[in-house]
Amino acid sequence: MGRILRLYRSSVGKKAVMGVTGLLLFGFVVVHLAGNLKVYLGPASFNSYAEFLREVGAPVFGHSEILWIGRSVLLVALVLHVAAAIQLWLMARAARPVNYRRPVHLEDTYASRTMRWGGAIIFAFVLYHLMHLTWGNAHPAFVPGDPYHNLVRGFQSLGASAAYIVAMIVVGFHIYHGVWSSLQTLGVNQENHERWRRLSAFIAAAIVIGNISIPVAVLTGIVQ
């Protein structure tokens, strides 16, 4: 435990925490996408998946127990991820009290430069998303227990669909830099980080396209 705390005191340790928790959150996004895509299989399949999430683990685990374990892990990961991000951000601000007249972006990418604000936008989006499709208080006609209806009805409103599409693009940039960067931070990149970078770009693009296809399919009437 002493070692872990000493590690966390260093910026490398905080980044390792960001990397591990970031990869956990990334894992969630991938699984979540797989669940979302079931919308194309129709209401029965989609709703039974939502039901499955609540029943998984039975009979060893009771109703929603596994779901809550998963949620707790994600919540802890999120808190650690954001706490380390804020600590490191403050550290970086203090490290350059006088900036250059006109800072030049040498190799940093749009994605790497927007990790901080992008992260904050994703946080806001996650809250909206929960209010929209989980709790229903930001939804025009929420029906508890009918996620398929809630999704289709929700995305029929252009504003909500637009918010999701924009948020997914932000998530895509965050994942693109986040995935290869966390492998770098955790020392997995042996050599040739460019290969990992291309792989993360590919994964991020797949996640963005997969998720955006859903509001688009609802708006164009492909999913009803």
Place this chain on the structure above:
Amino acid sequence: MQITLNVWRQAGPRALGRFERYTAKDVSPHMSFLEMLDVVNEELIEAGKDPIAFEHDCREGICGSCGMVINGVPHGPKPAITVCQLHMRSFNDGDEVWIEPWRAKAFPVIRDLVIDRSALDRIIEAGGYISVRSGSAPDANAIAVPKSIADTSMDAAACIGCGACVAACPNASAMLFTAAKVAHLSKLPQGQPERQQRVLNMVEQMESESFGYCTNHGACQTACPKEISIDFIAYLNRELLTATLLG
């Protein structure tokens, strides 16, 4: 050719700095950037003014002392060289050039473009010694080192400690420097006995020097006059994580 210079002038560590404008006339394209500054300084001295303070020593790209930020880029617009290796032919007649010191809390300005880089020296110092037999000269081939390892170690050892990585990093992080210094010893058989303690101590020193942290932007490797790769940063992270968790 004629160049307009805007140079950061600062009388001392606590003094307030500002840009001052100078004109470099009759600049030959074959001059190095430092020679161009020498000429400007001679004119300043003749006019009874303070010359621009900048650091330099070898003037052939090996000592790492000549660092300055030219138009926002450490060591200027050409890749893989130091300021002393930059020639005026890389500029056009009539150009306006902005010259600033490395900007980092860990590198206080001593005067004008000269900064105090001892934080980097202290990181090296924290690395300590390696256990080798000294005394009579060792047999050159007594310890066999595979070529690929020798090459990687040499790539890391190319670091001249100029601090351009810190200057270029949006977070003023010294990770590339520390990574290179850790790697060039840890890769070799001679670096094994103290391997774990070395990385722990060097990172601890780095953390205490008010540098920022690494966001894997990669600006450091672009700015590095020796083209040291951020693959070494991944290597440093692995070395530190293994030394902490398994050591």
